[in-house]
Amino acid sequence: GAVVSQHPSRVICKSGTSVKIECRSLDFQATTMFWYRQFPKQSLMLMATSNEGSKATYEQGVEKDKFLINHASLTLSTLTVTSAHPEDSSFYICSAQRGGEDTQYFGPGTRLTVL
Amino acid sequence: QKEVEQDPGPLSVPEGAIVSLNCTYSNSAFQYFMWYRQYSRKGPELLMYTYSSGNKEDGRFTAQVDKSSKYISLFIRDSQPSDSATYLCAMSRAAGNKLTFGGGTRVLVKP
Numbered sequence: 001g002a003v004v005s006q007h008p009s010r011v012i013c014k015s016g017t018s019v020k021i022e023c024r025s026l027d028f029q030a031t032t033m034f035w036y037r038q039f040p041k042q043s044l045m046l047m048a049t050s051n052e053g054s055k056a057t058y059e060q061g062v063e064k065d066k067f068l069i070n071h072a073s074l075t076l077s078t079l080t081v082t083s084a085h086p087e088d089s090s091f092y093i094c095s096a097q098r099g100g101e102d103t104q105y106f107g108p109g110t111r112l113t114v115l
Numbered sequence: 116q117k118e119v120e121q122d123p124g125p126l127s128v129p130e131g132a133i134v135s136l137n138c139t140y141s142n143s144a145f146q147y148f149m150w151y152r153q154y155s156r157k158g159p160e161l162l163m164y165t166y167s168s169g170n171k172e173d174g175r176f177t178a179q180v181d182k183s184s185k186y187i188s189l190f191i192r193d194s195q196p197s198d199s200a201t202y203l204c205a206m207s208r209a210a211g212n213k214l215t216f217g218g219g220t221r222v223l224v225k226p
């Protein structure tokens with residue numbers, strides 16, 4: 001199989017705080033992980049691509065200092081939303097890709113609500 | 116204009132009917148084409164993956180790619196209420212590259 005988990009599944013925080021979201025590939029090694037955000041009734045928008053052991057590549061318009069991505073191992077990537085504000089409230093989804101393969105396997109998503 | 120266009124729906128069909136979904140795209144560099152199913156508040160699940168033009172069948176699902184028309188389709192035969200979800204097309208230029216998604220089509224299969 002190719003199972004990807006995310007934790008937490010849901011988080012509510014106050015404005016100004018930082019939130020960390022974990023993405024894990026449970027039964028395979030992921031050389032590349034992707035982070036997306038999805039607003040209600042909209043499609044997935046790629047935020048950044050991370051390769052194990054190197055800096056993430058951010059899409060145009062995504063603030064790298066606000067959305068910190070760490071891909072410390074072949075099974076774990078983290079997204080930290082720093083100084084979160086209500087406009088950061090969204091559904092954040094990660095995906096993972098095996099080395100040498102084309103397909104991405106998605107996690108179940110994390111719903112972030114910033115009050 | 117978006118790179119990948121997909122009718123948002125909703126597409127409502129009776130149980131047992133064929134569901135027909137499609138996407139059009141503008142970038143001829145896309146080579147890899149995927150269809151994902153997403154239930155509400157869940158992550159997308161890969162349904163079909165095809166490379167270049169042609170057809171691919173997997174159970175009740177058939178994916179078609181027509182690169183000359185920049186048009187891809189997904190057909191779901193014998194639709195079930197459990198097929199009610201949002202279906203997203205996605206494509207990439209090369210293996211392992213980032214995906215570009217369509218906006219998704221919401222499908223409702225009524226019992």
